[in-house]
Amino acid sequence: MKRHIHIHFIVSAGGLKLSGKAERFTRYIKRKAKNRRAKKRAKKKKVTVLLDEPSWIHWSFFPHKILRKRYQNLLIECLKERIRKELCSDKPDPDLVVFSEPSAMKGFFDDLKKEYENGFFVHVSEERKDLQMTVGYIGRYARRPPLSEVRIKDYTGQWITFEYKDYRNGGGKVLHTLRTIDFIGRLIRHIPSHYFNVIRHCGILASRVKKQYKEITDRVLESPPEVDEAPNWRERQTAFRGKDPLLCGVCGRVMRFVSSRIPIPLWRVKESLQAAFS
Numbered sequence: 657m658k659r660h661i662h663i664h665f666i667v668s669a670g671g672l673k674l675s676g677k678a679e680r681f682t683r684y685i686k687r688k689a690k691n692r693r694a695k696k697r698a699k700k701k702k703v704t705v706l707l708d709e710p711s712w713i714h715w716s717f718f719p720h721k722i723l724r725k726r727y728q729n730l731l732i733e734c735l736k737e738r739i740r741k742e743l744c745s746d747k748p749d750p751d752l753v754v755f756s757e758p759s760a761m762k763g764f765f766d767d768l769k770k771e772y773e774n775g776f777f778v779h780v781s782e783e784r785k786d787l788q789m790t791v792g793y794i795g796r797y798a799r800r801p802p803l804s805e806v807r808i809k810d811y812t813g814q815w816i817t818f819e820y821k822d823y824r825n826g827g828g829k830v831l832h833t834l835r836t837i838d839f840i841g842r843l844i845r846h847i848p849s850h851y852f853n854v855i856r857h858c859g860i861l862a863s864r865v866k867k868q869y870k871e872i873t874d875r876v877l878e879s880p881p882e883v884d885e886a887p888n889w890r891e892r893q894t895a896f897r898g899k900d901p902l903l904c905g906v907c908g909r910v911m912r913f914v915s916s917r918i919p920i921p922l923w924r925v926k927e928s929l930q931a932a933f934s
Contacts, residue, residue, distance in 0.1 A: 664794055669783050670714040672860055672873065712876045716783050724775025731776065732765050798854040802846040811836075813921045 739755050742748050755761045784790045803818065809831065810817040817833045834842070848854055860869040893901040902910050 664797065666790065666794065667718060668859075669716045670712055672869065672876070673711045673713050710872050710876060712873070718780050720780040721774075723780075724777070726775075728769070728772065728775040732768070736761065736765070794855075801843070803843065813923050 739752055739761065742752050743756055755764070803820075807819045808816065809819055810833075814836055815833055816836050816839045817831055818839070819829055819831055821827050822830045857863065857866070860866065860873070887895070890900070890902055900910075904911050
């Protein structure tokens with residue numbers, strides 16, 4: 657339930673080499689102007705660059721050492737900017753008032769760079785061949801909650817006990833109990849804000865040029881294997897149990913959803929009985 661901010665990158669093992677002097681599909685050029693007045697009124701014109709013989713260059717090396725230092729520098733600059741904006745606001749955060757002195761901010765981030773001389777942690781795995789496993793691993797961060805239901809061990813209505821791995825102490829499993837309202841508060845802070853893009857695309861997959869680049873990559877690269885459509889819940893349960901879960905066991909017809917009813921918790925029934933007979 658602790659905040660663990662990190663970013664996953666999926667980088668292609670290679671790149672598209674464009675023939676000639678072309679570097680992008682669409683670019684803007686200024687019309688040549690004869691005098692200064694015409695040069696000021698010159699508008700940008702959108703042109704399309706045609707390619708002759710594009711090719712795909714396979715390259716699996718990734719400069720992760722440079723990425724560590726670059727990531728560290730960009731993150732520190734972003735933090736400095738956010739701290740300055742917070743200090744200039746009407747109600748600055750009391751914990752950030754100490755950074756109102758420029759020397760304090762400079763000393764803090766200088767010590768941070770000394771502690772992490774090789775940059776912040778960047779893990780680069782080997783080239784992945786199984787695309788389904790890669791997509792499934794990344795997709796779980798975008799559409800799944802930070803805590804699965806299997807880790808919830810006990811729930812009494814007012815208190816909830818869940819299990820997690822404590823990586824600070826060897827990665828062992830630890831049970832932790834919280835009030836339900838506190839548990840919900842820790843859980844919902846992992847939900848991104850409205851319209852927040854969890855997955856972003858860049859390069860040849862950018863929205864502006866991916867259609868044009870796809871026409872070239874389809875010619876240069878081999879066509880990807882066809883992926884079967886994922887079965888729905890009814891089909892999965894039928895294959896697992898050997899029978900259709902929506903068929904009624906009495907009449908044999910297909911059941912349809914009418915309404916749902918949440919049962920009264922046992923602890924509330926006990927409180928009602930104790931209050932009635934006390």
